[in-house]
Amino acid sequence: MPLSIQRKDLSGLTVIVTGANIGIGLETARMLSEMGAQVTIACRNANKAETAAEDIEKTTGKKPHVASLDLSNFDSTVAFVDEFKANHDRLDILVNNAGVVSSSKGEDGMSKNGFEIDFQVNHLSQFLLTNRLLPLITNAAQNKINNFTPRVVTVGSNAATIGKIDYSYVQNSANLPFLFTRYANSKLMNAMFIKKLSEIVKDNGVVAHVVHPGFVASDIHAKEDHKVPRFVIKIADFVMKATARSPVQGAMTSVHVAISDEAAETTGKYWDSCKVVAYPNKLITDDNAVDQLWADSLKYLQEKGIEIDH
Template sequence: VAHHRNQSRHRLIRPGPSSFRSRPKNKMGILSLITGKPGASGFGSGSTAEQVTEGISAAGLTVLVTGGSSGIGLETSRVFALRGAHVIIAARNTEASEARKRIMEIHPLARVDVLKLDLSSLKSVRAFADQFNSMNLPLNILINNAGVMFCPFQLSEDEVEMQFATNHLGHFLLTNLLLDNMKTTAKSTGIEGRIVNLSSVAHLHTYPKGILFDQLNDKKMYVFLWLFRRKSNIDSTANNVFFFIGRYNDKMAYGQSKLANILHAKELSRRLKEEGANITVNCVHPGLIMTNLMRHSFALMKAIQVVTYLFWKNVPQGAATTCYVGLNPQLKGVTGKYFADCNEEKTSKHAKSDVLAKQLWEFSEELIRSAK
């Protein structure tokens, strides 16, 4: 609250030779994760959302947060409101109104509005975008935060696997529908627009091909294995190809959707740079946080938490990387990157693939066209 009272005295810190450290390039090790030791950015796993935005004003900015009614989405919304932004919470449930009430109780002068959005429904995404654009509001920052995790096999109303539909496809369409607004806002104000996709370290745990474009919606899928062996005089075959039928794997499907978040940011970043738009697009891994996102595997995650308790964050820490990438001037002009613990991190081989990123973009466009 003290920060809120003083926010009129805050000024948006403009990057200059002496105003920040060079862009973080170091890897955050396991020890840093446990101890919270800061990385090159000056922040680490123990940093909170308030700490990484300390002294930075978001006054005059409009920020849209999907899934902003609970967990790290709510904390992200609260901290942006604390810094003076006009926050739009987009959520599919009635908790959004309660979230607004909670923020207003803490920060009475905050500007927070709530709009309904179900990212698993492309119809709902279009209706939301129409409603938002009709409000004639600018849009400076888009936080693609909402998601589902480890849910049982289910197809969305558009006949798309639920985790892929909610975590990637809904955000893909939403971003495209709001992009003209963001471009106009950035051009008219001269303020860099920012898009932040919440991904996860889970993008490392996906299918061997990365994304199963041809089996996305299959409850049973063919999984191919290549077994290599030496040539011999008897058998000149260098390798054999086997396949087996596997069941839907909710963990790999989640990892697939989180890989898609990174590839989406990568390709969108490339396209925006190509056209000279003043908008950056980055991805973040928030860390391990016990939130409502884990409702489909609560018992499993609690068991894992007992063993890995040193790595878990609280909600203010979990929202830190999102708020850092969304608002901190250290990252002016930085785009197409992946961050964890408020520092740039490496990604998987699949996440680095320009070919896979372009393929995902075209595949997503085709899914949206076929759903009309």
């Protein structure tokens, strides 16, 4: 059944959507722009981001800001936050949408910072980004516009169902597991991070949720850097077109959670098809495991000389 969302006037609200040059992120940014928010699209490729911003302007009349963010690089992540803070004193909605499924093996599967790519892009840099932006989100909660509750929305995945906490490969290129295992583990971390974050920010008037967008047709032809054989792409394309949600439908749950009163009245929930559903993995409600992931994430960043200073 097609999903729909209730529109809201978002005038005056400040929004970041990561990975918004394509797919679910692009449509999320478009809907939030169309409702009047001042959206920043944070993307790793400046040309693709500019094209996306122009496309959003064409359909909504409102051009989002474009900012450079490469989550596989801590310097880029820190620089993005510093620049955003220099130009904004509030953040009403952070949509952590950017995500990757890395098929690379050996050293190619590792970031410049020495971490397995899914672990860094999908979890560790997102942990850093969100924590560093928290003062702006808290400030928005103390100075609400139209009584809007500021929030963090992270796009997770039901792949978390089979995820595990396994650090044996995150700094060891010789030990990389199957690509879907890396992705599933990182998506489990998304949900565990948001669960803990929701508790930490509860008393600040900020909520945090994780969403599963459904099975969504990504534009796999647009990825010039994928290493998948052409016949596999053709089959995947056919299956996707026949069975998947469109990116617009895929963005609906993110947008619902980003703007609805329903999502403001609760926190730390897992959403699918615009509804709260059961957590996909029991580790998400395991307080010890969640605390341990938070501590380990801090430790990995500290080893690189990065503190979470809020």
